[in-house]
Amino acid sequence: MKRLITVSGLLSLILTSNTFAQVPAMPTALAVPTSGQAPLSSARRPGTEYSDLDAYGYVEEEFYLQGVAPAITASGQPLLEAPYTTRILVRKPAAPARFNGTVVIEPFSWFGERGAGWILTRDYLLRRGYAYVGYTLNVNTPPVDPKFIADTPAAQAEQIAQYGRIVNFEFMRRFDYARYAPLGTYYDPQRFTRGDGPDPFLPQSQGIGAQLALLLKSNTAQGPLAGLAVQRVYVNSWAVTAQVWMDYLDQGRHQQWRMPDQTPLIDAYMTGRMAYGEVGGDVIRLPRKMPDGVPFVTVYSQSELMHDVIEGINLxxxxxxxxxxxxxxxxxxxxxxxxxxxxxxxxxxxDLDKGNDPRCQTLYDEPAELVVSALLDGMDRWVREGKPMPRAPRVAREGKAAARDPATGNLQGGVRPPWVQVPSATYLTEQETGCGLIYDTKVAYPKDVLGQRYGSFSHYRQQFESAKAVSVQEGFLLPEDAAGLRPIATPQDF
Known part of the structure; x- marks a missing residue:
């Protein structure tokens, strides 16, 4: 008896036959031999990434990640397959019972192999039992390094002088040759371009990220998280490497590369501090092939939001x-x-003769990691519980300028941490001050202004405590973090 195929069934067959979903190649992870010192970017090394892993019952291990991955152009065209050897740095609970089932993966920054996402969320990750895997996306230094292409030879030379020693595999090998000598990836600045110049992003970035997620989520006995039951993989990618994951989503890799059971490799994407398209000129703010059922979260600092305001780019x-x-x-x-x-x-x-400029004297270092940790927690609950993340208003605009409150000098709208709800300073951006810094600066209120606004430090502190409660209610501050958040101004400021 012939089976009858309905129109809807035929359409389903056509769609199924045309699907391009595929399982990436499985990479190999090999333990990196010890060289007598801690790995680059180690949380055990004194510095900005340090954490007391032992106190949380965590271990840190480094592996070579090896495989064959496609080299893809900035426009999304795979040109060839090539071998690669990179490294991953794993932090995980020593006791499987402490693991919450989720791994956060993050490509290290170009500059100094920084784990920006780790720095911004490490206390939260360690408290809640996440595993973390940072990984290197780097190249040997090409004849003309596209990371430093500038408008003038002098500007390019200045960038190389400032950053040339802390980028690419040469930096890693100088740091620890025995450990990082084997690293290598494919790169051809002639064949891979972005905008009007060589593509500064590693052409194998997307494939390496997908293969890493496959390895972690497959729960193999030989994997770097052997003994832990991985259920979810989240991306947490900041600064320039966030463009890699925008490309991944924009070009449809989320739908293309899947687990063997056709479920996603990645369960959520958080990126931050990056104005997509700033390098290469393809300015978009939402992936053109945005998948359903997977959060895409972008966190702007004041610098990125000001960039979009000035350029007239709407979110x-x-x-x-x-x-x-x-x-x-x-x-x-x-x-x-x-x-x-x-x-x-x-x-x-x-260093720039701006030490006496009142708008350039004071960097601000407020604990933005508390806001980012709350957002990561909200994204996690969106995935696990189906509870949508909170929404926040956009910063108000006045044409191609951001609106500022005349009473406080601070931006109107946006996510407003307690130090902005109850301010003791005006928070500025480099685009406004022209200080010539990568850092942004603030201007603290003088004593008379603090006194007029709050009366006393005691009243200021009370209002700050109330602002903390507002941020917790809004979902932008976790209760356990609120307890340790201290007012920014001190009694001496009054």
Missing amino acids: PPDTDTPQVRYYEVTGMPHLRLADLGTEHSERLPA
Whole structure:
């Protein structure tokens, strides 16, 4: 008896036959032999990424990650397959019972191999039993390094002089040759371009990320998380490496590359401090092939939101289908002293003869990691419980300028941490001050202004405590973090 195929059934067969979903190649993870010192970016090394892993019952291990991955152009065209050897740095609970089932993966920054996402969420991750895997996306230094292409030879030379020692595999090998000599990836600046120049992003970035997620989620006995039952993998990618994951989503890799059972490799995406398209000029704010059922969360500091305001770029609306959230966090700088990577330094106001400029004297280093941790927690609950993340208003605009409250000098709208709800300073951006810094700066209120606004430190502190409760209720501060958040101004300021 012939089976009858309905029109809807035929359509289903056609769609199924045309699907391009596939399982990426499985990479191999090999333990990196010890060289007598801690790995680059180690949480056990003194510095911005340090954490007391032992106190939380965590271990840290480093592996070579090896495989064959496609090299993909900035426009999304795979040109060839090539072998690669990179490294991953794993932090995981020593006791499987402490593991919450979720792994956060993050590509390390170009500059100093910094784990920005780790720095911004580490206390939360360790408290809640996440596993963390940072991984390297790097190349050997090409004849012309596209990371430093500038408008003039002098500007390019200045960038190379400042950052040339802390990028690419050469930096890693100089740091620890025995450990990092085997690393290698494919790169051809002639064949892979972005905008009008060579693509500064590693062409194998997307494939390496997908293969890493496959390895972690497959729960193999030989994997770097053997003994832990991985259920979810989240991306947490910040600064320039966030573009890699925008490309991944924009080009449809989320739908293309899947687990063997056709479920997603990645369960949620958080990126931050990156204006997509700033490198190469393809300016979009929402992936053109945005998948359903997977959160895409972008966190802007004041610097990124000001960039979009000046350029007249509007953010997409927050929606639950697809799951999109944009957060413009006021009182959050693009870079803090606490965010620097290994051997990474930035020029300070005194270095640029700006030490006496009242708008350039004071960097702000407020604990933005508390806001980011609350957002990561909200994204996790969206995945596990189906509870949508909170929404926040956009920063108000006045044409191509951001609206500021004349009474406080601070931006109107956006996510407003307690130090912006109850301010003791005006938080500025480099675009406004022209200080010549990567850091943003603030101008603290003088004593008479604090006195007029609050009367006394006691009254200021009371209002700050009330603001903390508001942020907890809004979902932008976790209760356990609120307890340790201290007022920014001190009694001496009054």
